[in-house]
Amino acid sequence: MSLRECRRKFVNAFMFALTAFSALATVSVLFVILGYLVYHGGKNINWSFLTKLPTPVGEPGGGMANAIVGSAKLLFLALLVGVPVGVSTGIYLAEFGGKTMGFFIRYTTDLLNGVPSIVIGIFAYTVIVLPMRHFSTLAGSFALGVMMIPITVRSTEQFLRAVPNPLREGAMALGASKWRTILTVVVPAAGSGIISGVMLALARVAGETAPLLFTAFSNRYWSSGWNDPVASLPVMIYTYAIGPYADWHEQAWAAGLVLLALVFVVNVGTRLVLARKVSVSR
Amino acid sequence: MHASANMTERAALSKAPRAFLHRLRSGDEIAHIITLMFAALVVGITALLVYQLWIQSVLSRQKFGWIFFVTHVWDPLAGQFGALPFLYGTLVTSAIALILAVPLGLGTAIFLSEFSTPRASDIFAFLVDLLAAVPSVIFGLLGIFVMVPWLRTTVEPALQSTLGFLPLFQGPMYGVGFLAAGLILAVMVVPFIVSVSREVLIAVPREQREAALALGATRWEAIWKAVVPFAKTGIIGSVFLALARALGETMAVTMVIGNDPRISASLFAPGYSIAAVIANEFTEATGNLYLSALVELGLVLFMLTFVLNGLARLLVLTTRQRGAGHQ
Structure with a gap:
């Protein structure tokens, strides 16, 4: 074996090792994050954390019940904003949209998807907080809902397009009109996919902090209705993590664990459902 | 019915x-x-x-014009608003992020598409997707309590003692600063580079690899000389996508950059970024001019990501079509 060949073989093996190392390094970050959160969060999570209100500053104990409920409220309303618009637009793109119109709307959706979340926050501030003159659950939900739209549109369109054409043709051959075919055959066939897409969009916005800072704001008590500022898990994590108190830091870890668990359960769950569906249809 | x-x-x-x-x-x-x-x-x-x-943002745009982007005084009390420190912070942290994330992400993508078995590749890709799903405030949490102390006590002293002759690595070490923000951004954008690059690499026709191997190339030579060049535009697209993410990323950066509107040559020094200043000062902005200056920063951020995303999409699309055309 010549020297040159040796060198080539060596480079080959070396680069193999290097890329394998990169892959391991990338994935290990995930486990480092999980490890720290489970360790620090698990230590500090307890029943009163989940069920009690925050105590006044300096007083130990208390929890983040208001933030957990607040996040749920924000997400529920965001769902009402994002899903009808997102799914309908997805249906339009997959079933009706012509070439030019389809391209234009798809392009705009992608543009909206790329807008940084803090800019979405400014947008919600200018159209809802400024006219109403106060922070509200409504404004926060609007921001999150707008963020959900492009993700939902894309997944809905994708899953509708995956529905085989013979299904559509069969329904139409039986005399069903196009809209009836879509409503009773195509959408149900893509149903689990569309729902998974919505769940993933929800998991994505559940962790968003930046658009809530000046829309939903935060507080330390229960807020009723949709018109008041409301606490949420991500904003509480932020506030507590940069705060100066050790017991705040402990609670920030616990809240982080709750949030991450929520996001991961939804992600893993929907992906498993989708994977099974794909293997069945094969 | x-x-x-x-x-x-x-x-x-x-x-x-x-x-x-x-x-x-x-x-x-x-x-x-x-x-x-x-x-x-x-x-x-x-x-x-x-x-x-x-x-x-009209008030700020009319009052300052283009001067807004080249002055560095940010003094809300005096009504002086210059965006330069924030632009600088955003660009420097994003640059650090890309310098670290591109080799790591590309290496990972190459391993997943070329070396590993399809099953392992899928599992890794799933884990990378999970990493992409981690909320940015969680990255910030780990940044504050784990990464910043580690940088202050271990990494920054080591860098200073080895590369301290460069102005980049001089000065006091706080832990928080440009380096911390860049590092955390790198970790956050790697998943985007990996998932898009892996996709475009997989879309490269088999013949590209086989032809190179048949000519006697080693596997690495086939990858580096035949596969990667074929997917080049798509990979560049993924880098643009990652850059757009890094520019707009808010929470994690806000938590570790130090929030000090100064322009320093040292990466150890605290700084500020566009997104971070909006997050920190928006609720406290008193006066219309102050608010309008912050909205203008938002507009800048929007424009930057708009252009980058557009370019990225174009590049990724071209590669996919090229790959499809060969099959």
């Missing part, structure tokens, strides 16, 4: 099939129009977003 059965029956009995056809059509038309209205709403929302950013 009953109603529809009735309708079909009646239609079958009808002497005027044309009227029935018309009704059917109009049903389709209504569905078409309803979904189109929602689609138009998406366009409307996006247009409103741009309009609001433009209108709400």
